[in-house]
Amino acid sequence: MTASSPLPSYVPILVLGAIAAGFAILTILFSHLIGRPRSTPAKSATYECGMPPVGTAHARFPVKFYLVCVIFILFDVDAAFLYPWALVFRELGIFGLIEMALFVCILGGGFAYAWKTGALDW
Amino acid sequence: MTALTWPQELAIRSALALTVVAFLLGLFSVMTYIERRLLAFMQFRLGPNRTGPLGLFQPVADGIKLFFKEEFVPQAANRWAFIAAPAVAITTALMAVAVIPYGGAVTMPRFDLLPEWLRGRPIPLQIAHLDVGVLYLFAVSTLGVYGIVLAGWSANNKWSLIGALRSSAQMFSYELALGLSWVGPILLAESLRIEDIVACQAGGIHRWNAIIQLPAFMIYLFAATAEVGRLPFDLPEAEAELVAGFHTEYASMKFALLQMAEYVNMITVSVLATDFFLGGWHAPLVSLQSAAGVNLGLLWFGGKTGALLFLFIWLRGTLPRLRYDQLMRFGWKVLVPAAVMHILGTAAVILWLTR
Numbered sequence: 001m002t003a004s005s006p007l008p009s010y011v012p013i014l015v016l017g018a019i020a021a022g023f024a025i026l027t028i029l030f031s032h033l034i035g036r037p038r039s040t041p042a043k044s045a046t047y048e049c050g051m052p053p054v055g056t057a058h059a060r061f062p063v064k065f066y067l068v069c070v071i072f073i074l075f076d077v078d079a080a081f082l083y084p085w086a087l088v089f090r091e092l093g094i095f096g097l098i099e100m101a102l103f104v105c106i107l108g109g110g111f112a113y114a115w116k117t118g119a120l121d122w
Numbered sequence: 123m124t125a126l127t128w129p130q131e132l133a134i135r136s137a138l139a140l141t142v143v144a145f146l147l148g149l150f151s152v153m154t155y156i157e158r159r160l161l162a163f164m165q166f167r168l169g170p171n172r173t174g175p176l177g178l179f180q181p182v183a184d185g186i187k188l189f190f191k192e193e194f195v196p197q198a199a200n201r202w203a204f205i206a207a208p209a210v211a212i213t214t215a216l217m218a219v220a221v222i223p224y225g226g227a228v229t230m231p232r233f234d235l236l237p238e239w240l241r242g243r244p245i246p247l248q249i250a251h252l253d254v255g256v257l258y259l260f261a262v263s264t265l266g267v268y269g270i271v272l273a274g275w276s277a278n279n280k281w282s283l284i285g286a287l288r289s290s291a292q293m294f295s296y297e298l299a300l301g302l303s304w305v306g307p308i309l310l311a312e313s314l315r316i317e318d319i320v321a322c323q324a325g326g327i328h329r330w331n332a333i334i335q336l337p338a339f340m341i342y343l344f345a346a347t348a349e350v351g352r353l354p355f356d357l358p359e360a361e362a363e364l365v366a367g368f369h370t371e372y373a374s375m376k377f378a379l380l381q382m383a384e385y386v387n388m389i390t391v392s393v394l395a396t397d398f399f400l401g402g403w404h405a406p407l408v409s410l411q412s413a414a415g416v417n418l419g420l421l422w423f424g425g426k427t428g429a430l431l432f433l434f435i436w437l438r439g440t441l442p443r444l445r446y447d448q449l450m451r452f453g454w455k456v457l458v459p460a461a462v463m464h465i466l467g468t469a470a471v472i473l474w475l476t477r
Contacts, residue, residue: 006125006128007131007132009251011250012135012139012250013220016142016219017213019136020212020216020217023147023216024209024213027378028209030375031191031193031374031375034189035189035193035374047279048281049365053198053279064291068291069290069291072298075458076297076298079298079301079305083256083257086305086308086309086312086469087308089312096469097466097473120454120455121451
């Protein structure tokens with residue numbers, strides 16, 4: 001039934017997205033209408049455990065987070081590459097296994113370098 | 123049976139999408155009650171028991187309270203990003219459920235109220251049948267980071283920012299292990315459609331991926347717990363160090379939406395574990411699949427998902443929180459290499475068996 005479906009398979013996802021977004025927007029609007037804000041300077045100050053806030057939060061933060069993201073992208077591409085490989089693996093046979101082992105070894109080299117230089121230590 | 127025209131198909135899918143969203147949000151409010159109750163029992167307390175019989179109306183009371191709470195945007199916050207963040211979080215969380223099958227096909231009853239084309243028609247309980255279902259999941263689950271980072275950054279609060287950064291780094295790190303743990307089931311099913319992966323596990327408990335792909339299942343459970351930020355991996359909102367993490371500044375319904383997104387994610391990973399590893403709606407023994415001619419698939423599916431949800435609550439009631447360096451070390455130095463090795467091992471075994 002699904003193979004001959006007259007509807008493109010991604011259209012229901014758009015419908016779901018519209019429902020989800022609509023729900024979120026309606027909820028926020030509704031609570032905005034019935035929960036009236038009564039703002040005072042002390043109330044609308046940034047919360048810092050009761051102390052007057054010092055400076056802004058948009059300051060510098062450790063470069064580690066950036067490093068993790070870069071390494072993540074590297075391996076995310078690896079994972080995205082593994083999916084189609086897994087799909088046709090039985091057709092590729094031993095060739096596929098060796099190819100993937102080589103690919104993982106190359107990535108593993110980069111991984112070992114990141115490990116050795118301490119990019120993975122917090 | 124005649125084929126459906128596209129408006130009929132669209133009507134069925136839309137109705138299904140609405141039902142799933144309503145069901146998930148209902149389950150969210152029930153889960154908040156069950157979680158508080160179970161945690162209380164684990165800690166020799168009573169938990170919420172005043173609102174209605176056994177405190178069952180507690181979620182309703184909470185919902186009403188949150189709606190009437192004061193709407194609040196801090197002075198220093200980036201106003202529009204601050205308001206948009208919870209909407210982004212809940213939208214991306216709900217988008218992920220689109221490609222998940224919830225059971226086999228359900229045959230519509232032959233009521234006279236239903237239009238002619240709907241009577242007796244089997245409806246597969248899945249919103250969208252994508253050929254690249256797993257890839258879609260992989261993509262959408264990464265989008266979940268946006269809501270959290272936006273929430274943490276826009277609040278212009280140090281706790282929020284640190285919580286959001288921690289959360290994004292944690293989600294990125296475990297996302298990888300999560301995605302890699304799916305490759306084993308894909309190798310076995312030779313399909314990126316989740317319904318095919320479920321179908322591949324039919325025929326009894328010895329065919330379930332939780333048995334024949336046990337390491338992948340364990341990697342998935344660790345990664346999923348970290349991915350949804352539950353104890354012992356709830357570093358993003360470690361209340362002892364970060365007040366409440368990325369939702370420190372949130373109140374009212376915007377807070378509720380963030381909370382909702384978190385629970386929807388938790389339900390999603392439980393449903394996914396059921397589909398990928400626990401045989402979906404298939405019974406552990408073929409003889410238990412139906413009783414008195416009625417297919418019990420939905421019951422099995424719900425039972426497995428419920429057991430996994432209970433596991434999440436149980437973990438929260440039992441385990442202490444990890445340190446952040448332990449968390450990152452475990453994700454990168456244990457889970458990711460183990461997942462890659464397991465994939466190569468699975469591939470080698472498949473080759474050896476089909477030689």
